[in-house]
Amino acid sequence: MLKLKPVVLSFFSLLSLSFSHLREVSAGGRDQRNGLLAQRSEKMDIHLSRLSVLLLFLCSWISFTTTEAYDALDPNGNITIKWDIMSWTPDGYVAVVTIFNFQQYRHIEAPGWQLGWSWRKKEVIWSMVGAQATEQGDCSKFKGNIPHCCKKTPAIVDLLPGTPYTQQISNCCRGGVISSWAQDPATAVSSFQISVGQSGTTNTTVRAPRNITLKGPGPGYTCGPAQLVRPSKFISADKRRKTQALLTWNITCTYSQFLARKTPTCCVSLTSFYNETIVPCPTCSCGCQNSSQPDSCLDPKIASVVPASRKNSLEPLLQCTKHMCPIRVHWHVKTNYKEYWRVKVAITNFNYNMNYSQWNLVVQHPNFDNLTQLFSFNYKALNPYARINDTAMLWGIKFYNDLLSQAGPVGNVQSELLFQKNPLEFTFEKGWVFPRRIYFNGDNCVMPSPDSYPWLPNATPKLATSSFIILLITFFSFLILM
Numbered sequence: 260m261l262k263l264k265p266v267v268l269s270f271f272s273l274l275s276l277s278f279s280h281l282r283e284v285s286a287g288g289r290d291q292r293n294g295l296l297a298q299r300s301e302k303m304d305i306h307l308s309r310l311s312v313l314l315l316f317l318c319s320w321i322s323f324t325t326t327e328a329y330d331a332l333d334p335n336g337n338i339t340i341k342w343d344i345m346s347w348t349p350d351g352y353v354a355v356v357t358i359f360n361f362q363q364y365r366h367i368e369a370p371g372w373q374l375g376w377s378w379r380k381k382e383v384i385w386s387m388v389g390a391q392a393t394e395q396g397d398c399s400k401f402k403g404n405i406p407h408c409c410k411k412t413p414a415i416v417d418l419l420p421g422t423p424y425t426q427q428i429s430n431c432c433r434g435g436v437i438s439s440w441a442q443d444p445a446t447a448v449s450s451f452q453i454s455v456g457q458s459g460t461t462n463t464t465v466r467a468p469r470n471i472t473l474k475g476p477g478p479g480y481t482c483g484p485a486q487l488v489r490p491s492k493f494i495s496a497d498k499r500r501k502t503q504a505l506l507t508w509n510i511t512c513t514y515s516q517f518l519a520r521k522t523p524t525c526c527v528s529l530t531s532f533y534n535e536t537i538v539p540c541p542t543c544s545c546g547c548q549n550s551s552q553p554d555s556c557l558d559p560k561i562a563s564v565v566p567a568s569r570k571n572s573l574e575p576l577l578q579c580t581k582h583m584c585p586i587r588v589h590w591h592v593k594t595n596y597k598e599y600w601r602v603k604v605a606i607t608n609f610n611y612n613m614n615y616s617q618w619n620l621v622v623q624h625p626n627f628d629n630l631t632q633l634f635s636f637n638y639k640a641l642n643p644y645a646r647i648n649d650t651a652m653l654w655g656i657k658f659y660n661d662l663l664s665q666a667g668p669v670g671n672v673q674s675e676l677l678f679q680k681n682p683l684e685f686t687f688e689k690g691w692v693f694p695r696r697i698y699f700n701g702d703n704c705v706m707p708s709p710d711s712y713p714w715l716p717n718a719t720p721k722l723a724t725s726s727f728i729i730l731l732i733t734f735f736s737f738l739i740l741m
Contacts, residue, residue, distance in 0.1 A: 330514075332621060332643050332650055332698070336362035336440075338473065338480065338512040340374070343491050343504035344465070351382070351458040352465060352505075357430070358473075360437045360447040363641055364621050364652050365514060365701030367475040371435015372449065375414045376468035382458045384408040389431030390415050390451030406456065412470075417449060428452050435476065438617060439701075441639050441652050467508045479519030482512040516702050522546050525586035525704035527697050532593060533687060534713035540582035544705040548579060556583065557611060559666075578609040578666050585610040586699050588620065592692050592713075593675065599631065600685075600692070601677050604653070606699070608663050608670040615663035618672075619654040621698035625691075627651045629679040635660060636674040649695075687715040 330336055339359045344352045358372065373393075383406040384392060396410035417435035418426065430450040438446040459465040467485035474480070485508040492503045516523075526540035549555040556579040577583060587607045594601040604622075608615065621641065628648040630638070641650040653674070655661035660672045685691075690712035697704045 332623065332641060333363045333365070334643055336365065336514075338362065338475075338514075340471070340473070340482070340510040340512065341491060342467070342485065342508040342510070344506040345504055347460045347505070348385075348454065348456070349460070351385070351454070351456040351460065353452065353454050355428070355450060355452050355504075357448060357450045358437065361440055362514070362701070363441045364439050364619050364698065366439040366442065366447075366617055366619070367435065367437040368616060368700070369434060369436055370476050371417050371433075372437060372476065373414055373416050373435070373474040375412060375472040375474075377412050377470040378458075378468060379466040380458060383456045384413060385454040385456045387415075387454070388426060388452040389428035390417055390453075415451070415453075417451070436616070437475075439619060441641070442617060442619060442637075442654055462506050465506065471510050471512075473512045475514075477519060479514050479516065480512045481515065481518065482510050485510050514701070519702075523705050524584065524702045525588060525697075525699040526582045526584045527694070527704050527706050528587060528589045529693055529707060529712060530589070530591045531687075531692070531713040532595070533715055536713045538707045538711050538713060540580075540584060540587055541705055541707055542581050544582040545584035547583060556580075575613065576611040578611065580609060582705075584705070585613065586615075586704075588697050588699060588704055590694055590697075592687075595687070599677055599679055601675055602692075603673065603675050604636075605671060605673040606663060609666050611666045614665050615700065617654070617661060618663045618700055619652055621650065621652050621701075623650045623695040623697075624693075625649045625684060625695075626678045626681065629681055630676060631679045632677040634675045690714065 339361060341357045341359065342354055343357070344354045346353045356374075358374070360366065383398075383401075385404075386407050392408035392410070393414045393416055394410055395406075395408055396413075398405050398409040401409075418432040419434050420432055422432045428450055430448045433446070433449065435449070436446075437449050438444075440447045467487075469484065471482040471485065472480075473482055488507050488509045490504040490507045492501050494501055522545045524545060526544035528540050529538040530536075556577045558579050575585065577585060580587075585608065587609065589603075589605040589607070591603040591605070592600070593603045604620070606618070606620065627640065627650065630651065633653075635656065636653045637656060639652045640648055641652050642648055643650065655663070655672060663672055664670050690709055693712055694706075696706060
């Protein structure tokens with residue numbers, strides 16, 4: 260939603276006063292001589308030009324105050340949290356909370372999601388199955404049976420794999436890791452059961468939690484208020500009976516890369532077989548080396564002697580590069596055939612403290628509608644605009660290269676793509692063979708400037724040398740004849 264601040268209201272007041280002044284100027288001009296009319300007309304032009312500038316500033320200012328997130332390649336992607344009340348208890352209810360990741364290519368990686376909210380009343384959490392609150396809070400007023408959590412603003416996390424079966428529920432206990440919907444819909448869901456007390460025991464007395472927050476695992480998600488929807492329905496194991504929740508709330512959360520972090524997380528470099536130019540990632544794509552803090556990055560030559568305590572901490576430790584990005588994606592136009600062309604894609608990890616599990620890559624290029632073969636990566640076409648098939652999602656093969664290891668000798672994965680040429684579109688000219696944009700794990704990567712792309716030379720070196728020799732022979736022959 261767009262929020263109009265007092266500054267905007269003041270601007271509209273100024274706008275109305277200015278137009279009133281213009282009307283006065285116009286009315287007074289009828290009684291003046293032609294010279295004065297020309298002067299006043301000039302003044303009116305000045306006023307209008309100033310108003311145009313102010314109006315343009317207002318429009319740009321409003322456009323930057325939007326808080327909603329929108330992804331052009333996944334316009335309907337979101338995380339939906341469903342809060343189903345399944346039964347009533349003497350002082351509250353038992354609910355099943357399910358997190359659905361409907362984002363095509365953005366997943367929640369380790370250390371996993373964290374869900375928080377504020378209670379409207381004096382609710383407590385008596386018990387949980389499949390998840391736990393990070394803090395118990397002050398439960399000193401309870402005697403005998405002590406609640407699981409008494410905090411007004413609890414923070415909930417998933418249980419780890421290997422949790423005893425008595426503490427599990429379906430779709431739980433994966434350490435908070437949730438796959439993207441396109442990679443694996445079966446693991447794009449996470450659930451837990453919660454028993455709430457002191458909350459009311461009917462549909463009219465119970466209240467939905469508010470100020471809901473979702474970390475996945477860091478910031479970036481913005482959640483709307485809980486909405487009352489039609490109760491969820493469930494089918495029995497034998498598929499012969501349907502049951503439904505007593506009450507259901509829906510919460511929708513959307514992601515914004517600008518809220519998640521101040522700087523990008525990846526960049527793109529380019530090369531080709533027909534040009535020796537190597538187009539690196541733009542300098543300072545994800546930040547610059549801090550000369551005042553020499554330990555802000557690590558020289559790969561001394562990485563092997565750095566203490567393990569520093570390399571295994573939760574803080575990012577990047578290899579010193581000119582781009583200072585944790586991830587670099589390299590696109591190399593490798594080979595040209597009569598009816599096909601081949602590309603090599605390599606992903607390199609420059610973070611010594613991060614292993615990327617279930618990584619994925621989204622590439623936009625007009626030739627993906629004629630992708631013929633893919634080596635050592637999984638592939639799925641993303642068609643955000645129905646008939647236009649120019650976007651592909653790539654990810655690693657399970658137990659083979661689905662883990663992008665931390666920076667070092669094995670901190671990279673690569674594959675090759677074979678495209679069939681479309682005679683109506685294909686060309687090596689003007690950088691057509693390079694991608695329009697690339698996403699890594701859902702974050703938009705910094706692309707080089709288009710004017711720096713490896714362009715097709717006018718002539719190959721051999722042809723240029725032959726032409727030069729022929730020109731010299733012709734020139735000397737002309738001199739001898741003279």
